[in-house]
Amino acid sequence: MNDKNQTPSDSSKTKSNARFFDASGNPAETLDAGDTTPQATTLQACLEVHNGAATFVIQVDFTPNTYPFSITGGTITSGICGAPWTVTGGVMGSDLRLSAKRTGSGTCADTLIVVGEYQNPPSWRGTYGFNGAASSFRHTTLFRGFGACR
The missing domain is CATH 2.40.128 (Lipocalin)
Known part of the structure; x- marks a missing residue:
């Protein structure tokens, strides 16, 4: 499928358009890097x-x-x-x-x-x-x- 035939939802699934963030809103390299376990806070x-x-x-x-x-x-x-x-x-x-x-x-x-x-x-x-x-x-x-x- 070429870019002209992709729907907006299709284009958001491509890795080149994906943007990942950590819990503070900072850019992350991958989805896994952004999905961190919350730090223990007291x-x-x-x-x-x-x-x-x-x-x-x-x-x-x-x-x-x-x-x-x-x-x-x-x-x-x-x-x-x-x-x-x-x-x-x-x-x-x-x-x-x-x-x-x-x-x-x-x-x-x-x-x-x-x-x-x-x-x-x-x-x-x-x-x-x-x-x-x-x-x-x-x-x-x-x-x-x-x-x-x-």
Whole structure:
């Protein structure tokens, strides 16, 4: 078939006319070169768990490449017995689930689970508990913003 008889869709299939791009919009040599696996990215967010008697400041590390956001780590720096605590995982989106373990000294509880459902203004309402329990205490967890807690 000569060029005069090709339809626009036929001409776009030829390799000489094909242009490939990577995820950032940069030209790529081949389709495979443009189809790269997303780089793992970690961002931080600051949360505060409030229940009236206690306030925990939590800095979470999360992956923004999927939703709900996957919590990959972080630290509870104050307001909880035996601080600091290490955030061991969870999710953050329309629901919140956060797990942590105590790394500080003392005879305090060893683990924490926080669960909640999203509400406006940006926060989650739900419950938390220690050593395997997740419903011992009611809370509101405020989303204080992206970045490190200040």
